[in-house]
Amino acid sequence: MEKLAGQNKKKSFREPGTDSTYLIKTENLSKIYPIGLTTLTALDNINLAFVKGDFAGLVGPSGSGKTTLLNILGSLDSPTTGSAVVMGKKVETLTHREAAGLRNHHIGFIFQTFNLLPVYSVYENVEFPLLLQNFSSSGRKKLVMDALEWVGLADRAFSKPLQLSGGQSQRVAIARAIVKNPELVLADEPTANLDAENSRNIMDTMARLNENLKTTFIFATHDEKVMRYLKRIITLNDGRVAKDERAAGEGT
Amino acid sequence: MLIIKLALKNILGAGLRTWLNVIALSFSFVAIIYMQGLYNGMSDQMEKIAIEAEYAGGQYWHSSYDPFDPLTLDDAHGKIPDNLHTLIDRGEAIPILIRAASIYPNGRFQNALLKGIPPDQKILSIPSGVLENGGTSIPALIGGRMARSTGLKKGDYLTVRWRDTNGTFDADEFFISNIMKTDDSAIDNGQLWIPLEKMREMMDMKGEATIVVLKSGSRFAENAGGWNHKNLEFLMKDIRALFLTKSIGGSIFYIILLLLAMLALFDTQILSIFRRRKEMGTLMALGMTRGTLIQLFTLEGAIHSVLAAVAAAIYGIPLLTYSARTGFGLPESTDDFGLAIGNRIFPSFTGALVAGSILLVLTVTTIVSYLPARKIAKLEPTDALRGKMT
Ligand SMILES: Nc1ncnc2c1ncn2[C@@H]1O[C@H](COP(=O)(O)OP(=O)(O)O)[C@@H](O)[C@H]1O
Numbered sequence: 202m203e204k205l206a207g208q209n210k211k212k213s214f215r216e217p218g219t220d221s222t223y224l225i226k227t228e229n230l231s232k233i234y235p236i237g238l239t240t241l242t243a244l245d246n247i248n249l250a251f252v253k254g255d256f257a258g259l260v261g262p263s264g265s266g267k268t269t270l271l272n273i274l275g276s277l278d279s280p281t282t283g284s285a286v287v288m289g290k291k292v293e294t295l296t297h298r299e300a301a302g303l304r305n306h307h308i309g310f311i312f313q314t315f316n317l318l319p320v321y322s323v324y325e326n327v328e329f330p331l332l333l334q335n336f337s338s339s340g341r342k343k344l345v346m347d348a349l350e351w352v353g354l355a356d357r358a359f360s361k362p363l364q365l366s367g368g369q370s371q372r373v374a375i376a377r378a379i380v381k382n383p384e385l386v387l388a389d390e391p392t393a394n395l396d397a398e399n400s401r402n403i404m405d406t407m408a409r410l411n412e413n414l415k416t417t418f419i420f421a422t423h424d425e426k427v428m429r430y431l432k433r434i435i436t437l438n439d440g441r442v443a444k445d446e447r448a449a450g451e452g453t
Numbered sequence: 454m455l456i457i458k459l460a461l462k463n464i465l466g467a468g469l470r471t472w473l474n475v476i477a478l479s480f481s482f483v484a485i486i487y488m489q490g491l492y493n494g495m496s497d498q499m500e501k502i503a504i505e506a507e508y509a510g511g512q513y514w515h516s517s518y519d520p521f522d523p524l525t526l527d528d529a530h531g532k533i534p535d536n537l538h539t540l541i542d543r544g545e546a547i548p549i550l551i552r553a554a555s556i557y558p559n560g561r562f563q564n565a566l567l568k569g570i571p572p573d574q575k576i577l578s579i580p581s582g583v584l585e586n587g588g589t590s591i592p593a594l595i596g597g598r599m600a601r602s603t604g605l606k607k608g609d610y611l612t613v614r615w616r617d618t619n620g621t622f623d624a625d626e627f628f629i630s631n632i633m634k635t636d637d638s639a640i641d642n643g644q645l646w647i648p649l650e651k652m653r654e655m656m657d658m659k660g661e662a663t664i665v666v667l668k669s670g671s672r673f674a675e676n677a678g679g680w681n682h683k684n685l686e687f688l689m690k691d692i693r694a695l696f697l698t699k700s701i702g703g704s705i706f707y708i709i710l711l712l713l714a715m716l717a718l719f720d721t722q723i724l725s726i727f728r729r730r731k732e733m734g735t736l737m738a739l740g741m742t743r744g745t746l747i748q749l750f751t752l753e754g755a756i757h758s759v760l761a762a763v764a765a766a767i768y769g770i771p772l773l774t775y776s777a778r779t780g781f782g783l784p785e786s787t788d789d790f791g792l793a794i795g796n797r798i799f800p801s802f803t804g805a806l807v808a809g810s811i812l813l814v815l816t817v818t819t820i821v822s823y824l825p826a827r828k829i830a831k832l833e834p835t836d837a838l839r840g841k842m843t
């Protein structure tokens with residue numbers, strides 16, 4: 202585990218003129234979708250900042266813009282107007298290739314539906330981001346096994362995703378997100394397909410990672426069980442930030 | 454390297470669909486190679502037969518001789534140039550005299566070609582030995598097709614009329630000394646082979662010939678007093694052209710087969726790109742670029758044909774080896790197609806043929822795989838993750 206933490210020797214690639222106090226900062230960020238002849242404002246003038254070590258959640262009803270915002274912060278999408286600076290990079294100016302590089306090296310994703318690659322083993326799924334980074338094979342092995350140990354699935358390394366329960370699948374997805382020791386992990390409704398016990402289990406895991414590695418986590422959720430873990434809750438309503446509050450403490 | 458590994462894993466993980474495509478493609482491989490091998494074998498055999506029966510080591514033609522213009526035949530004879538004569542004396546060439554004549558089999562008039570050949574020659578596969586001693590009448594050798602079309606049989610007599618070198622008509626009874634079975638219709642249809650010296654007497658053309666055929670393997674190519682050297686390359690041109698058109702006609706069959714296999718692959722590719730968009734979204738989220746994704750999906754399609762080549766080798770090598778050894782029997786009637794092939798074709802599979810076919814199928818599969826994969830270039834990661842495709 203110390204290895205995972207110590208592996209953090211990434212080249213700084215902050216753009217000049219961006220604020221280095223924040224891991225993420227949005228300015229007047231809006232996302233507008235054309236719907237036929239009219240438009241739909243999915244995000245409306247969002248101004249938010251996140252610092253290293255945040256364990257924050259975007260909460261709000263379905264359709265409030267949580268996924269849209271998370272995708273922009275993950276450079277999977279870009280704002281229609283305004284700006285999102287993520288680790289010194291202006292998302293709206295990145296080329297497709299640069300965005301892919303940013304995600305590959307610095308951002309882990311966790312999805313509601315796990316999104317494991319079914320033909321690969323657990324080990325290979327976790328190894329995948331490292332393969333994309335052209336890691337040496339000995340380097341890969343150590344990191345993959347460390348990550349699997351973090352989520353308690355080292356003994357299932359050679360299982361196929363279809364042989365795993367939902368909770369185990371999501372833990373594999375967490376291992377895959379953290380194996381490259383990213384600064385940022387984005388999790389979109391990670392517990393929506395899990396029962397209470399598994400939800401608690403994976404939230405415990407992520408809280409531990411946040412505690413030990415100072416990895417920043419941002420969730421999109423409307424799950425009470427998740428909210429209890431959050432250190433910061435940002436409430437979205439109709440694409441606007443309705444509330445942004447520090448939580449009293451971690452739940453169990 | 455990475456995408457090759459990924460592509461292999463993906464298509465092996467895809468199961469039945471992969472194997473159906475692989476089997477369909479492997480049929481194309483084997484069919485293309487088999488058909489081409491058959492045509493190669495055919496062309497080889499046609500050339501071999503023509504060389505044995507007509508061309509040997511090439512020919513010299515009298516300056517007026519043109520096999521495609523019968524009207525020139527009257528003038529197409531002359532004294533054999535000295536250097537060719539030396540070859541003939543050494544047994545390295547034979548003279549042939551060709552003249553038009555009229556024949557009256559069963560009283561019916563018919564045009565024919567008289568061909569004078571030295572009975573003791575060994576250069577062409579024509580069994581001219583039967584012309585050695587014809588007794589009082591002039592012995593003539595004809596082919597099986599000629600015998601059938603005229604109704605002539607061995608031992609029959611036949612009235613033949615010709616004009617000698619001065620244009621004077623003359624006629625005589627010929628005696629059919631033998632009927633040869635030959636695969637080459639070019640020495641058969643409408644022709645009577647007779648002893649050269651006898652023919653020279655009849656025509657009053659002492660020491661003359663129309664063509665001189667060189668011994669096979671002959672390198673001789675000197676100028677010969679106005680006679681034109683025709684090498685094998687030239688003489689074989691017609692056969693090769695004929696073979697080419699036949700082979701193009703025949704390839705329609707395997708083009709259809711190839712198209713069907715391509716359609717199956719194209720369909721699989723489209724379906725796979727459509728069904729796997731969430732996977733593509735995931736790969737993009739993990740940091741794979743669209744360019745790599747396109748390569749990956751194209752490669753997955755192309756690997757089908759690599760697997761197909763392996764599958765084709767497993768059953769194709771024994772199959773093709775067997776067919777090359779036992780040949781392919783032709784029905785009797787193919788004789789009348791005008792192809793001098795013989796009644797059994799032995800397909801010939803060369804390395805170039807096999808490599809060329811593999812390259813062809815590989816290229817086509819790669820293109821067919823790339824076309825649908827291009828769609829990925831416009832795919833937004835967010836749409837892909839939501840399972841949407843525009
Ligand atoms: N690609 C899109 N095209 C049009 N509308 C979209 C698209 N993506 C999201 N939306 C709309 O934007 C709004 C916010 O969606 P989303 O971010 O998915 O909300 P949440 O994750 O909070 O449920 C919704 O009204 C949704 O219908």
Ligand SMILES: [Mg+2]
Nearest residue numbers: 267268269421
């Ligand atoms: Mg959502």
